[in-house]
Amino acid sequence: MIEWKNFDKLESYKTLQGLKNKVELKSVMAGANGAKRVAEYSVPMSNGMVYNFASKQVDDTVLDALAKLADEAQLVDKYAALYNGEGEVINTGEKRLVLHQLTRGQLGDDVIADGVNKREFYVKQQERIADFANKVHAGEIVNEKGEKFTSVVQIGIGGSDLGPRAMYLALENWAKVTGTFKMEAHFISNVDPDDAAAVLAGVDVAHSIFILVSKSGTTLETLTNESFVKDALAKAGLDASKHMIAVTSETSPLAKSADYLDAFFMDDYIGGRYSSTSSVGGAVLSLAFGPDVFARFLNGAAAEDALAKNTDIRKNPALLDALIGVYERNVLGYESTAVLPYSQALSRFPAHLQQLDMESNGKSVNRFGEKVDYVTGPVIFGEPGTNGQHSFYQLLHQGTNIIPLQFVGFKKSQMATDVVIEGSTSQQKLKANVAAQIMAFACGKDDDNRNKYFEGNRPSSIIVGEQLTPETLGALLAHFENKVMFQGFVWNVNSFDQEGVQLGKVLAKKVLAGDTSDALAAYAKLLDI
């Protein structure tokens, strides 16, 4: 029997508050004990990856308390309730099931909703997309003039943009060197007219296939940008309906419109920020890299989802990562977390995680709409290493606030083009830098000159994989999705709605309708609207 209790009503909350004495990384990571921690504080992930938390401010006592929290808060049971589709218990506000894991695998019971087996529904959409993409690649589906499409342009915003864009960038170069690359992808998101205008000026419109992505079919930015695209197609003398497909829900106005070549479906059980493995990511990634690459990406995510079922926190990397994050947030009092992938291909992965985490858990009320008395989701930011080292790492090392860090690294590069300088390859230098940073943050450095002194005790974890491939990318994505989900369970918030984005939309409509007074009117005047 699942109980939804506020975090501060749990016994383990009190226990954890008694464990505020930070583990001194400076001492535990020194000498042989440090090496022992690196060996022992390591949890296998799927696809040959590993989550290592040696440089987090935890010890066996803290880990035991976190394990008790996981049990008391029934975190794995709640996950099971979610993937088994047990009632409308998960996304309480919107009274919806939460089924994004089902887009990549069957984790438990059949989920029947709206009279449909949802796994079958998602698989069917994936197959329909695969069929469509294969026909585009084979030149069976062509533009109005009978010519092959050579690029794809996604029109979407938020979850219909950040995740798919980050995934595309993560695999673009890998696909090019492995021979799976099919066509360039571009993305239009912002309502700023310069976004659509610039993207359209930079693509071959006549040979582009456009994907309109909007679950509701009513997203302001997306419909506006669709008009932009239709204008551009019309100006090029082309019939827009021969150049556009839609990804939407079956009940949306876009679903059965003659304006589109075809439509592929998601549903209300897939939140935008969790939609990279649904048709939202599926269409653009299958067109760009082929359906097989997309299927491999889903397999990677499915394997990681399966690991998250484990009740032993030492065998469940997403759960453990989540719990350590809660400890840092609610016990140690840290406000932000930096995500630092040592992989240029993951350049926009932090922006995706920023949405995933901050939109899911940036909440002040619990799932019953009651204000909670503890802090919830952190601020998430990040840039790839080593770039960040030459930018904001100064504050991370020597600033007055401690920011927990989440590193990601790979043993091998994607493109396998490299140079040896001073006896090492660039890939070796990249890896040496991330290892060095972890130790610099943990142990610091004494120096009589306080300006060159590093106090250390700055916690970090690292996920290490063999290479960034469709499988490891899928696993990485699922890891963070599941981490955020588990944290939402601990905080007893609904991680699957986003009421906080509504008020701005309502007020923007008022401004456009001229229905303003006082300060809002003054701002409208200032901006010359």
Place this chain on the structure above:
Amino acid sequence: MIEWKNFDKLESYKTLQGLKNKVELKSVMAGANGAKRVAEYSVPMSNGMVYNFASKQVDDTVLDALAKLADEAQLVDKYAALYNGEGEVINTGEKRLVLHQLTRGQLGDDVIADGVNKREFYVKQQERIADFANKVHAGEIVNEKGEKFTSVVQIGIGGSDLGPRAMYLALENWAKVTGTFKMEAHFISNVDPDDAAAVLAGVDVAHSIFILVSKSGTTLETLTNESFVKDALAKAGLDASKHMIAVTSETSPLAKSADYLDAFFMDDYIGGRYSSTSSVGGAVLSLAFGPDVFARFLNGAAAEDALAKNTDIRKNPALLDALIGVYERNVLGYESTAVLPYSQALSRFPAHLQQLDMESNGKSVNRFGEKVDYVTGPVIFGEPGTNGQHSFYQLLHQGTNIIPLQFVGFKKSQMATDVVIEGSTSQQKLKANVAAQIMAFACGKDDDNRNKYFEGNRPSSIIVGEQLTPETLGALLAHFENKVMFQGFVWNVNSFDQEGVQLGKVLAKKVLAGDTSDALAAYAKLLDI
């Protein structure tokens, strides 16, 4: 006589700590009083821009206390000492003058250093770059085969990358529609071999001119990436020395090397993160857009620098912005600040500001190397609106921590291509959204359903300009540089060094040399270095 005192040793520090009762934005921004604040809490910037702080948690009492702080901490006097080059008082650790403002104008006395009038030196470099760029554009400087260069690739990291890249992206589309666009620019920064490999695979190497940017001529990433480029040129049968220029200091090993077509100079008085208006930004921007556009960018910055001399905080936007930020950080206790440009062209401007601010003021010791007892620089993050609205704004509106916001907006788009949907253009929608967001954050919304309740009282400011042009971009850049400088003066830190980045470099070298033990060796093994 300038005195360098810790912030908490000032009388005004105590006064401000007594002003912790937050101004209730929800009430002061309501009704006619809100409109009055929008009209009055507004400071003209240069180039037709305005800094509006109506929705900040300040009132006349707080502003008076901040004005006293500005006087007591001698902020404008310290700025004068800096631009007049008075001794080596500013960058204490490295014992260097700080002269980036001098790259765009003479604000005070002649500055003579190393036997040279520094303004003349910077102007001379600008002229040499202009001459070089004009010759490239005219086909007088050509590739080895006598053909015109068609693109430029900058090799640099940190300040040699983020600022110039953000400025290039900010003006790329503007230049294309105004007919000033000369050639595409690309950037290689990360030591990750996939960065260089991908950029080189995407450019026409034979018709590219490469700019190697490193002040010291010893930056690991940059020299490694130079080898990458030389390899690529050699493989294409080209002589690298005919395709590369250097931007460096006159004393660096790159300065007079036969490996480069030419070399342009910066010096030790220009910090990397402050170098966009020096030769570091000058070479790539002059090649991409022509020297006239770069000169206009400098003029915009110079005008904003001149405003920062004003001792009246109501007439000095950078100073006022800095002081309000200090009040938010040290009195109201906010840890992060989000930068939210409603302009897709400013997509990487937040990443530049992240370096500028966090590397400058992420310090725990004062300029004399003594630990300070108050918090200093905040975490900076951000993405363009409206994209961010569909991502992390949920936490900004309804999360458990308050994050001050810094909006930027423009009356007109850059490309002037637009569509009318539901009675408004995209540009109008963009502006309506930023106005709406400010009011939503300030005033919130009551709702019996707590999940749809917005508590408001979330502070923001906005900078509004006519259009994003070289001039307004320069002014925007200088505004933030000067804001960060003034905050550094208040916190009594040295905003112009970055000792926090050194330790990681030292440890990375140890890893590569195999000189590790214990935990560092264990991490090296984990990563298979």
